[in-house]
Structures are given as structure tokens and as C-alpha cells.
Amino acid sequence: MTPPSRLTPGERLLRLGGGLLLAAGGSALFAYSKAHDPENRAAILAILAILMGLSWVGQGLRGRRDSIVHHEESAPPGPPVSAERTVLGILGAWLLPGLGHLLIGQRGKAALYFAVITVTFAAGTALAEGRNLSFERESIYFLAYMFSAGLTGLGWLLTRALELDHRIPFLQLGLTYTAVACLLNVVAMMDFVATCSRSAPLPEEDGAKAAGQAGGRA
Amino acid sequence: MTAAALLGLVRLAEFAFLPPLCLAVALVTAAAHREGMREILRHALRAWAVTLGGIIVFLFAVSFFEEWILPA
Numbered sequence: 001m002t003p004p005s006r007l008t009p010g011e012r013l014l015r016l017g018g019g020l021l022l023a024a025g026g027s028a029l030f031a032y033s034k035a036h037d038p039e040n041r042a043a044i045l046a047i048l049a050i051l052m053g054l055s056w057v058g059q060g061l062r063g064r065r066d067s068i069v070h071h072e073e074s075a076p077p078g079p080p081v082s083a084e085r086t087v088l089g090i091l092g093a094w095l096l097p098g099l100g101h102l103l104i105g106q107r108g109k110a111a112l113y114f115a116v117i118t119v120t121f122a123a124g125t126a127l128a129e130g131r132n133l134s135f136e137r138e139s140i141y142f143l144a145y146m147f148s149a150g151l152t153g154l155g156w157l158l159t160r161a162l163e164l165d166h167r168i169p170f171l172q173l174g175l176t177y178t179a180v181a182c183l184l185n186v187v188a189m190m191d192f193v194a195t196c197s198r199s200a201p202l203p204e205e206d207g208a209k210a211a212g213q214a215g216g217r218a
Numbered sequence: 219m220t221a222a223a224l225l226g227l228v229r230l231a232e233f234a235f236l237p238p239l240c241l242a243v244a245l246v247t248a249a250a251h252r253e254g255m256r257e258i259l260r261h262a263l264r265a266w267a268v269t270l271g272g273i274i275v276f277l278f279a280v281s282f283f284e285e286w287i288l289p290a
Contacts, residue, residue: 030280047236047273054272108255112245120242127235173235180239184246191250 012060019056026050079105079199086196093189095150100192104199113188120181121151128174130159137164144179147186233273240269 026049033042089100098114248262
């Protein structure tokens with residue numbers, strides 16, 4: 001049987017074809033945006049599409065499946081985490097990046113997630129001069145913002161009185177920064193859930209499993 | 219070729235705000251992928267360099283295409 005990290009020939013072909021198509025589509029979008037939009041607003045999206053396409057092509061050539069959240073199999077399991085603490089951690093990470101990892105004692109990762117996501121969010125808000133957090137003006141971007149409730153809520157409270165009364169040169173860039181920061185919080189939350197699922201079982205779970213096995217044998 | 223290189227440099231200046239964003243993405247995805255701070259930083263910096271290299275090569279390729287291939 002093929003191990004889960006190895007791609008079947010069909011999957012390799014799909015990734016190669018899809019990756020080439022995505023890269024070609026991204027290049028076409030870049031060229032179109034450059035020719036028809038003086039501000040070249042779709043360029044970042046086009047570059048992301050090209051990079052994702054090339055990443056798929058790379059996976060197809062290597063024949064290995066890569067995942068955003070994929071720990072090394074040799075990494076030892078973490079300390080036991082209860083289901084309640086997992087749910088609390090997800091809520092905490094939604095409110096403040098890195099809070100979930102802090103709750104399970106991963107201080108280094110908690111500090112890294114908090115610093116990177118908060119600085120990126122703050123940089124986006126500064127580039128957009130605080131005009132990036134209006135639900136009425138930027139309702140599409142709020143689909144991304146809702147993944148980081150604490151930062152978005154605090155930012156909205158601080159900037160809700162600001163109006164779009166002059167041209168802001170880096171507004172689009174600020175929106176991209178803020179949206180990417182909030183989407184990165186999804187990766188941090190996925191890592192938190194993956195870490196909890198890899199943690200050692202609780203002592204009572206061990207006891208219950210042992211009792212179940214003994215019952216089964218009897 | 220010089221004109222294409224200059225055009226590429228101008229494009230790079232236009233994308234001056236991309237490297238910090240790429241670094242943030244590389245750091246968070248590396249942290250989700252690896253254990254140990256030294257391993258995370260090593261992995262993130264490598265991913266960042268590869269991404270930036272890809273963007274630079276792409277921008278210069280587009281400049282070269284526009285400057286030399288399209289006019290002909």
C-alpha cells in the first residue's frame with residue numbers, strides 16, 4: 001500500500017497538470033493586470049498563484065505530498081492535553097494569536113505566532129492609515145479578518161471613526177497585509193489542533209483503554 | 219539587456235513591501251511544520267530566500283519578455 005506522504009501516479013499527474021495551469025493562469029493574470037490596470041492591483045494575487053502552481057509542480061516531480069501543517073513523524077508527542085483545554089485553546093488563539101500554544105506550555109511558538117501575526121496586522125493597518133477595518137467598505141476582506149477576532153475587534157474599535165477622505169497610496173497593500181495576517185492565524189490554530197492531537201493520552205484515558213482491552217479479552 | 223535589467227529593478231522597487239510579508243508567511247508556516255526554534259528559523263529563512271529568488275527571477279523574466287520579445 002502507498003504510504004500517505006507518497007503520491008500515486010494519478011495524483012502526480014494531477015499536481016503537475018494543475019500546477020502548470022495555475023502558474024500559466026497566474027502569469028496571464030499578471031500580464032493582463034500590468035497592461036490594463038495602472039495600479040497593478042492583481043499582481044500580488046498573480047504571484048501567489050504562480051508560486052502555488054510551482055509548488056504543486058514541485059510536489060508532482062518529487063512524488064511527495066506536502067502539507068502546511070505536517071510535523072516530522074520522529075518528533076516526540078507533547079504533554080497530555082484534555083479536550084476542554086483544546087477547545088479553550090482554539091478560542092484563545094482566535095482571540096489572540098499564540099494564546100492557545102501558551103495554554104499548553106509552548107512559550108516559544110506562542111511568542112513567535114503572537115509577534116509575527118500582530119506585527120503583520122499592525123503593519124497593514126499602518127500602511128492603510130487605519131482605513132482597512134471598515135466592514136462597509138471592505139466587506140470581502142472581513143471574510144479573512146474574522147479568523148483573528150481579537151486583533152480585528154481591537155483595531156476596529158480604535159479606527160472606526162476614520163473616514164476614507166483622501167487617497168491612500170498603500171491602501172491595497174495594507175489590506176493584503178492585514179488579510180494575510182488573519183489567515184496566518186488559521187495556520188497557527190491548525191498547528192495548535194495538530195499539536196493537541198499528537199499529545200500523549202491523559203492518564204485516565206490510558207486506564208480506560210487498558211480496562212477496555214482487558215474486557216475485550218475476557 | 220541593460221534596459222530589461224533596469225526595468226526589472228524598477229519592478230523590484232514596486233514590490234519592496236513583499237519581502238516582509240513573505241518572511242511573515244515563511245515564519246508562521248515553518249513554525250506549523252517544525253519543532254524547535256532553531257529548526258523553525260533555519261527552515262523559514264530558506265523558504266524566504268527561495269520565495270524571494272523566485273519572485274526576482276519572475277520579474278526579470280517578465281521585463282526581458284516585454285523589452286525584447288514583444289517589440290520584435
